Amino acid sequence: MPATTTDDEILRCARSLLIDGGYNGFSYADIAAAVGIRKASIHYYYPTKVDLVRALVARYREEADAGFAEMTRRHPEPVDQLRAYIGFWADCILDGTNTFCLCALLATQIPVLPPEVVTEVKAYFQVLSTWLAAVLENGREQGRFTFSGTAQTEAEKFMAAVHGAMLSARAYSDPAVFTLVTDPLLEAITA
CATH class of the missing domain: 1.10.10.60 (Homeodomain-like)
Structure with a gap:
């Protein structure tokens, strides 16, 4: 290291x-x-603080992108990729090391953030959404997932549910709330 x-x-x-x-x-x-x-x-x-936070979010996005690529490499099955994504956050919430997605937190503050930081936050969400949509579409093409609408729409719903679960777990100070919300996500789309 x-x-x-x-x-x-x-x-x-x-x-x-x-x-x-x-x-x-x-x-x-x-x-x-x-x-x-x-x-x-x-x-x-x-x-400036803008420079610092912009660089931090850019690095966070790069790390996430690399993490998505690694999940895809390690888990050939789309359902396992989604499980790994959810599992990453469940583990972080349980051990208390990283209890909330940095960009999800910053997204709640967009009205007061400098435009340069907002641009980076939006770029993170685009990377995540694109990866999720690709995983979902791949799963649907393989007959593993079934959902109405587009993979992009399903990706947005999935992303919102995971981030909402983080928020709920944080609000209740209860990591179990995260899995209470996220466990049914895969069940709902698994064919």
Whole structure:
């Protein structure tokens, strides 16, 4: 595993602070204190908070895209790909390491986010939606899934249900709520 750089530590900390308190819930002083560096060091990498959050969301999207490719590679069956996607979030919620999708959280704040960050958040949702639609269409073509409408519409519904389940689990402080919502998702489309 490569050594963690100051840049990586800044982004890791910013991600945690964003998930805990939202875009306006942290400052460079918070990051500096947590990482053990001066605020000027953060400004060296990210002159503004917009630059920082935009870079964080871009990296998050790239990591997600790589994760989708890995799920597709490891799980040839479309139903297993969807199980792996849901399972990833179920595990994160259970162990408390990553209890909410960063972009889903930021999407709730779009009215107050800078346009550059909004663009990155929307790009993440497009990547996720495109991957889900491809998985769903592949499953339908193989006779594994059955649903009315387009794969794109089903992908949007699936994505909304998973993110809603994260929100409910967080609101109730109960990881079991996530699976209560997500378990029936696959049953509903499995042929």
